[in-house]
Amino acid sequence: MKRTIAIALCALLAAACASKAPTPTASADGGKKKFVVGYSQSNNAEPYRAQLNLQLQHFLERYPDIELLPIADAKQSSATQVSQVQNFITQKVDALIVSPTEPAPLTAAVQQACDAKIPVIILDRTVNTDCYTAFIGGDNVLIGRKAGEEAVKLLPDGGNIVELRGILSNQPQIDRDKGFREAIAANPKIKIIADREAKWVKEQATPIMQQWLAQHPKIDLVYGHNDPMALGAYLAAKAAGKAEQIKFIGIDGLAIPDGGIRAVQLGQLSATFIYPTGAQEAADTVNKILHGQPVDKQQVLGTTQVTKDNAADLYKQFDLSGQN
Amino acid sequence: MTLHADNRMRRTLSALGAAQAYIGLVLVLAVGIATKGEMFLSETNLTNAIGAFASRGILAVGVTLVILTGGIDLSVGSLLGIASMTAAMMLSEHALEPWQIVPICMAVGAFFGFLNGAGTAWLRIQSFVVTLAMLSVVRGLDRQVSDNVSVGTQITGPDGQLTPQAEAFQLFGTPGHNLFGRIYYPVLAFIVVCVVFHLILTKTRFGRHVYAVGGNPTAARLSGVNVTAVTIAVFTLSGMLAGFAGPIDAAYSASADPQAGQSFELDAIAAAVIGGASLAGGKGTIVGTFVGALILTLLDNVLGLNAVSDNWQLVIKGLIVVVAVVLQRPDLFTFFRGGSRS
Numbered sequence: 139m140k141r142t143i144a145i146a147l148c149a150l151l152a153a154a155c156a157s158k159a160p161t162p163t164a165s166a167d168g169g170k171k172k173f174v175v176g177y178s179q180s181n182n183a184e185p186y187r188a189q190l191n192l193q194l195q196h197f198l199e200r201y202p203d204i205e206l207l208p209i210a211d212a213k214q215s216s217a218t219q220v221s222q223v224q225n226f227i228t229q230k231v232d233a234l235i236v237s238p239t240e241p242a243p244l245t246a247a248v249q250q251a252c253d254a255k256i257p258v259i260i261l262d263r264t265v266n267t268d269c270y271t272a273f274i275g276g277d278n279v280l281i282g283r284k285a286g287e288e289a290v291k292l293l294p295d296g297g298n299i300v301e302l303r304g305i306l307s308n309q310p311q312i313d314r315d316k317g318f319r320e321a322i323a324a325n326p327k328i329k330i331i332a333d334r335e336a337k338w339v340k341e342q343a344t345p346i347m348q349q350w351l352a353q354h355p356k357i358d359l360v361y362g363h364n365d366p367m368a369l370g371a372y373l374a375a376k377a378a379g380k381a382e383q384i385k386f387i388g389i390d391g392l393a394i395p396d397g398g399i400r401a402v403q404l405g406q407l408s409a410t411f412i413y414p415t416g417a418q419e420a421a422d423t424v425n426k427i428l429h430g431q432p433v434d435k436q437q438v439l440g441t442t443q444v445t446k447d448n449a450a451d452l453y454k455q456f457d458l459s460g461q462n
Numbered sequence: 463m464t465l466h467a468d469n470r471m472r473r474t475l476s477a478l479g480a481a482q483a484y485i486g487l488v489l490v491l492a493v494g495i496a497t498k499g500e501m502f503l504s505e506t507n508l509t510n511a512i513g514a515f516a517s518r519g520i521l522a523v524g525v526t527l528v529i530l531t532g533g534i535d536l537s538v539g540s541l542l543g544i545a546s547m548t549a550a551m552m553l554s555e556h557a558l559e560p561w562q563i564v565p566i567c568m569a570v571g572a573f574f575g576f577l578n579g580a581g582t583a584w585l586r587i588q589s590f591v592v593t594l595a596m597l598s599v600v601r602g603l604d605r606q607v608s609d610n611v612s613v614g615t616q617i618t619g620p621d622g623q624l625t626p627q628a629e630a631f632q633l634f635g636t637p638g639h640n641l642f643g644r645i646y647y648p649v650l651a652f653i654v655v656c657v658v659f660h661l662i663l664t665k666t667r668f669g670r671h672v673y674a675v676g677g678n679p680t681a682a683r684l685s686g687v688n689v690t691a692v693t694i695a696v697f698t699l700s701g702m703l704a705g706f707a708g709p710i711d712a713a714y715s716a717s718a719d720p721q722a723g724q725s726f727e728l729d730a731i732a733a734a735v736i737g738g739a740s741l742a743g744g745k746g747t748i749v750g751t752f753v754g755a756l757i758l759t760l761l762d763n764v765l766g767l768n769a770v771s772d773n774w775q776l777v778i779k780g781l782i783v784v785v786a787v788v789l790q791r792p793d794l795f796t797f798f799r800g801g802s803r804s
Contacts, residue, residue: 183720188610306772335772340612340715341722344637345514349766352507366612366719373716377638378506395554396614396717 173204173233173428176226178219180239180263182211184338185397186364186390186413187237190262192458193417194235201425207231216243223247227254233424237261241309257427261420263309272423274416274437278313281411281441285314285387286321288409288443289328289359292385296327297358300350302336302343302367314363314389331357336367343370351378359385365398365410372406381406389413391444393456403449412452414439482789483737483753486782490757494764502767508760509646513635515759516648517542517707517714517723519752520655521730522737524575524700526751527659529734531696532676532743533582533589537596538704538730541571542723544604545708550613550718553631557617560630560709568705574600575701579694589697597727605720612719615712634713648710652755655703660748672696676743732779733758736786757782 212219238244245266252269260273304311336343362368368388375381391398391412398410494502521538528535545567552558581592617628632639635648663669674682712718737754739746
């Protein structure tokens, strides 16, 4: 009996949470039409995505007739994300932004939105259908290649590279690896002597780097698929007294106090490459779509290399703390 | 004759079960020495390996206490996460001294641990469910207070140098900062925690009560043990230890990540189980958990040094947990014998 009550309470709670989403479409402030936009983010917990959310909210404030619903966090689960997208479709949002966790599982949901005549902006990662209004995202192959070109520049006489990878099933990881390997092929004396998955986090990267330092007498460069992993490796090398002999390259270039731009400024990383969040472009594109203006279907964003010279300026440009 | 042989086999297996952790440790060491010799045995390598695991080892001690009473604590990873975030924020926003930060983090952990205990003892919800819920609640709070952005602990002053507080905070576990230049702080902390809780469990009345509650709660209650108080106490202690591990983890990564400690609870439980703790309660020791943690960390290190892929590492670690549990169950052996005879 007690158990039944408990289960019923849980179900009620779950239902309450699920139906809590705000009222859709035309709101009643002054009778003026307000557009409602839903956004399903693949995982709020990654600092990069948290920054994206912050920026998107910031840039959408420029358009007072657009209301962004509370950002739905899929917590890295494709199943969760599919149901979030379906929820937004049910709510009849005026536009939908999706940063897919994985391409394949989200394809059908995006198709559903498209069939329901809801314009969809795919942000950052792709889906396997053409039925969307716009794709906005960085080019990870390009960024990987730029990182590789920088590595070739940093190691003119060749050398040994170790590579810290993101989660192996993530497309950005695959692309950042691909571009990098293409670029370093320019110098056959450069070799990747070890690579491992460090799941995008510092905590995992440090012990892996410690093991590499024990195994390999000569490591010349660390390529981290993101800045936290590169910095985790830096911590390990610094502790072993080898940080001076090794170059570190990261990716992401977030303007947060312990992000990549600051690390370049402090000389911990030799370089990082800004992986643009696309938030500003997304906000502008949503606005255009809702007002019936044409938009580019494919908006591939470039990257900026962060060096000691431009780090301070870039930090200022992208720092949104205190603006919201 | 068969019965006799069975009994003997059973006794041998049972003895093997008690010694399994040590046998496992010896095996891992043997593989390490055989494949990587001096590289494996070097002081730096061993210190690094154990240091990387120390915060999970401390969680394992707390989890062992809970397991001894027949419960389980799935929330320790999240508790470590929020404690590490607390530590980083205390340091960056309030410039507190490390000696102030640690008690605060322990209090934060103990608070949520107390809630776990209260839910289990007073509301009589299974600890699996209470702590599973806590895992989610606390992770959510962690992400909320941090705005999903990692918080660095290497705070620099206007002169570009680390502030004195940040400098001192590094001693908790930033790689390369050792006590007396030799002893890596997290390793020391892990050992101290093990010694303290080993003594509590073996030398105090509270320790005997923990075993009594896990062995047979009804009997314990009838013989005057306050089962409710003991249950709440073990969860609170487990939370407190997770709070203690928080600053260590924050110092280790030089930042508190909103994802810090995710899935650490699984490593902690694995360490306890490999060390001989029984999820049925009443059976297990801190020494066993210590050895279990050593096995996991050294295994990780040996496989890493031999460049075994992460996928196979997961498979191997899982299999070892199963073997450890099977070895504790001599009855399984007779079950199969009985099955074949009928």
